[in-house]
Amino acid sequence: MSSVIEIENLTKDYEVGFWRKRRVRALDNLTLTVAQGEVFGFLGANGAGKTTTLKLLMRLIYPTAGCARILGRDINDVSMHRRIGYLPEQPYFYDYLSARELVEYYAELFGYKRAARRQRAAELLARVGLEEAAWDKQLRRFSKGMLQRVGLAQALVNDPEVVFLDEPMSGLDPLGRREVRDLIASLRAKGVTVFLCSHILSDIEVLCDRVSVMRGGRLAYIGTIHALRETGASSDSHRMEITVAIAEAASIERNLSSLAPPLKVVATPGGARIELTNEHDVMEVLAVVARCGARLVSVNPLGSSLEEIFVRETKAEARP
Numbered sequence: 405m406s407s408v409i410e411i412e413n414l415t416k417d418y419e420v421g422f423w424r425k426r427r428v429r430a431l432d433n434l435t436l437t438v439a440q441g442e443v444f445g446f447l448g449a450n451g452a453g454k455t456t457t458l459k460l461l462m463r464l465i466y467p468t469a470g471c472a473r474i475l476g477r478d479i480n481d482v483s484m485h486r487r488i489g490y491l492p493e494q495p496y497f498y499d500y501l502s503a504r505e506l507v508e509y510y511a512e513l514f515g516y517k518r519a520a521r522r523q524r525a526a527e528l529l530a531r532v533g534l535e536e537a538a539w540d541k542q543l544r545r546f547s548k549g550m551l552q553r554v555g556l557a558q559a560l561v562n563d564p565e566v567v568f569l570d571e572p573m574s575g576l577d578p579l580g581r582r583e584v585r586d587l588i589a590s591l592r593a594k595g596v597t598v599f600l601c602s603h604i605l606s607d608i609e610v611l612c613d614r615v616s617v618m619r620g621g622r623l624a625y626i627g628t629i630h631a632l633r634e635t636g637a638s639s640d641s642h643r644m645e646i647t648v649a650i651a652e653a654a655s656i657e658r659n660l661s662s663l664a665p666p667l668k669v670v671a672t673p674g675g676a677r678i679e680l681t682n683e684h685d686v687m688e689v690l691a692v693v694a695r696c697g698a699r700l701v702s703v704n705p706l707g708s709s710l711e712e713i714f715v716r717e718t719k720a721e722a723r724p
């Protein structure tokens with residue numbers, strides 16, 4: 405499969421300070437490629453250099469060293485930028501425009517004629533889940549989540565072949581997050597390449613083919629989600645958590661105490677939380693839960709493999 409995003413030794417120093425200028429390296433020698441049709445997760449703690457990377461690729465700032473190509477073209481090739489989409493971290497628009505006017509404006513920039521523009525804006529606003537009643541409201545009256553949706557519509561206006569999304573879930577409620585997740589999945593189904601910065605690991609885990617973790621401006625980890633799952637399975641870290649609802653938590657605790665597997669029961673308002681050290685014991689515990697007449701609320705792995713890698717790679721001491 406061909407590479408759609410190729411980043412080579414990309415480096416960015418910011419100059420900080422007023423009287424005494426000094427240089428701070430925000431991105432250090434980043435090299436990576438993303439294949440056609442891939443949904444690539446770009447992770448890292450706050451300040452790790454994610455937004456800096458995206459801004460460099462979008463030509464909003466200039467690199468200190470290194471280069472990058474998108475769709476086989478150098479990032480300085482302006483015509484290539486017509487074929488890609490970008491959602492900034494904190495989209496900020498001229499807020500006396502309505503959502504419809506803003507998206508139509510972007511459509512105009514991409515050469516859509518009047519009637520086509522109107523249709524395109526309606527199509528996109530519906531696609532990002534913005535209620536029709538809000539389409540003609542001024543953006544200054546929008547909530548953060550609503551603005552985020554307008555930002556997404558804007559990023560997709562030209563039917564891009566590659567989309568760069570900086571924290572697309574930020575500010576969205578759970579329903580909105582799910583909608584954006586579905587939207588990204590639909591982009592993948594259409595063969596669009598997605599470069600996704602997010603802190604929401606559960607979303608990354610269900611959406612992405614490969615992920616990388618940045619630490620202090622450097623690439624600390626890169627690999628497929630599949631490989632991550634394999635490492636997770638071979639370690640003994642697959643702890644599980646079962647949550648149940650029951651009026652009398654003591655009865656479930658009593659019944660579970662006779663089981664062989666090691667577990668911990670913590671009473672919660674309305675029920676109990678059961679922690680297991682081994683995922684293979686889940687069925688046995690569920691049988692007891694059913695026998696006690698408790699209602700099953702959830703069964704969750706504790707600490708997914710992605711989360712573990714994220715914590716390990718972002719907390720590790722900087723390598724020499």
Ligand SMILES: Nc1ncnc2c1ncn2[C@@H]1O[C@H](COP(=O)(O)OP(=O)(O)OP(=O)(O)O)[C@@H](O)[C@H]1O
Nearest residue numbers: 418419420430448449450451452453454455456457
């Ligand atoms: N305009 C700037 N001038 C000086 N330093 C900057 C500038 N923009 C970013 N930095 C620094 O560069 C580093 C990387 O910042 P960046 O915004 O790329 O991080 P990030 O990974 O996007 O973080 P977050 O998860 O918080 O969005 C940080 O140390 C930040 O302080």
Ligand SMILES: [Mg+2]
Nearest residue numbers: 454455456493
């Ligand atoms: Mg950022």
